[in-house]
Amino acid sequence: MNIRYLILTTALGIALLASCKQQGKENAAPPPTPVAITEAKTADAVYYDPFQGTVVALNSVELRSQVSGFITGIFFKEGEVVPKGKELYEIDRRKYIAAYEQAKANLASANANLIKAQKDADRYSFLLKQDAVARQTYDQAVAALATNQAQVAVAKAGVLSAQTDLSYSIIKAPFTGRIGISQVRLGAQVTPGTTLLNTISTENPIAIDIVVNEQDLPRFYAYQKSSTDSTFKLQLSDGTMYNKPGKIVAIDRGVNNQTGSIKVRVKFANDYDVLKDGMSGVLSVLNNESGERVQIPYKAITEQMGEYFVYTADDTVAHQHKVMIGPRIKDHIVILHGLKAGDKVVTDGFQRLKDGGKITLGKPAQQGAPDAKQQAK
Known part of the structure; x- marks a missing residue:
């Protein structure tokens, strides 16, 4: 009985001692x-803030005819730079030439009638002073003179209208720029204001449009007044950096009330035609907190x-x-x-x-x- 008690007491003591050691380890502070x-x-x-943008021409025009007819001449090479005033397309001119000649003939006839009416009015005026003609005859001569004067004015307007239509039959470059691929060929029929002939756009300088939040407007207005060569950096779609500085050329007139954003246009020199209308790129704008x-x-x-x-x-x-x-x-x-x-x-x-x-x-x-x-x- 005593032996069993001794063994039990010893086991409990060992367990209690082990528990105390374990608790001491747990309570010890972890090492640094x-x-x-x-x-x-x-x-x-x-550092810079990136804005996704699109390259746009500063001046771009769709060429459309103002008179109807068939294309009888194309005088440019597609994709070339054409100078201002260069003839690009010809629309069948025969009926416009005929209309112009007829208008000039009508004007000549009206001028002849006016000369006759003027002489009659002068003659009857002299005779009236001599009491050699009735007052009514003189009044009729004066009225005929006024009618012929009006007919001359109408004839002059007809000449101007015919001359304008004739000039519209030759479509010229409105400014120096690069012309695209023709949308019509020889013999094609065109409708005034509807048929798209081609598009011409300027290339140097060129711009990139970005959209910014209205909260950034003061920052961009400040850049519009004063910026350095490092304010704007353009990264092309292939990852290369464009080596020309940019400058704000325009900030849109108002904020879009649906998105709270506004368009900003930044201009770049394009001496070697690297930038093309419609290209995409990332415009990096210098952060004010730099x-x-x-x-x-x-x-x-x-x-x-x-x-x-x-x-x-x-x-x-x-x-x-x-x-x-x-x-x-x-x-x-x-x-x-x-x-x-x-x-x-x-x-x-x-x-x-x-x-x-x-x-x-x-x-x-x-x-x-x-x-x-x-x-x-």
């Missing part, structure tokens, strides 16, 4: 976390539910700080708010940290898999 730190520094941060900004390594940022945080080192204690980030510049990121130059920022080993956790400088433990980071916007 090895981390790597760096200092937040102020550096020059020049300049001397606090920057830290991008890898020091963590994201939690759309918010961004960093850990700073205060001697042997780490503190978590919410920050507002700017653009990423290579392997660094701009901090707009939340840090100041000189703050010690934890760059490695923060995956195991909590706010107020103990830290020590050293080589951070390697993780089996790196913590996922969301790329900063």
Whole structure:
């Protein structure tokens, strides 16, 4: 009986001792976390805001006929640059020439009748002063003179109208520009104002249209008044950068009340015809907040539910700080708010940290898999 009691007491003592040791281990403070730190520094941060845009000609016109008829002449090479006033298309002119000649003949006839009426009026006026003709005869001569004068005016208008129609039968380039592929061929019938013949547009300079939020309007108005060669940078659809500076040429008259946006047009020189009407590109616009900004390594940022945080080192204690980030510049990121130059920022080993956790400088433990980071916007 005593032996059994002794054995039971010994077992209970051993179990109690083991439990106390385990509880002591659990209550012991965890060791400091090895981390790597760096200092937040102020550096020059020049960055741009991207806007999707479309290249547009500053002047583009659809060529349409103002008279009807059949195409009897095409006097250009498709895709070439044509000078202002160059003849491009001819519409069958025969009936317009005939109408013009008839109008001139009508004018000549009206002028002859006017001369006769003027002489009659002068003669009857002289005779009236001599009481050699009735007053009624004189009045009729004066009325005939006025009628012939009106007929001359009508005939002159007819000549002008016929001459205008005749001129419309030759379609000329309204300005110097590149003409496209013809939409009609020889012998095709055209209808006034309806049939599209071709399109001509200017190429140098050329522009790109972007759409911006109304909140950005003051910024773009300021750029319209004053900008530098580095304010606008154009990236082409193949990823290459266009090597000419841009300048705002126009801001649309009003804001779209459905989208709260407005169109801005930026002009570029196009000496070598690199830019073509209708191309797409990305216009990078200098951000107003560019300049001397606090920057830290991008890898020091963590994201939690759309918010961004960093850990700073205060001697042997780490503190978590919410920050507002700017653009990423290579392997660094701009901090707009939340840090100041000189703050010690934890760059490695923060995956195991909590706010107020103990830290020590050293080589951070390697993780089996790196913590996922969301790329900063």
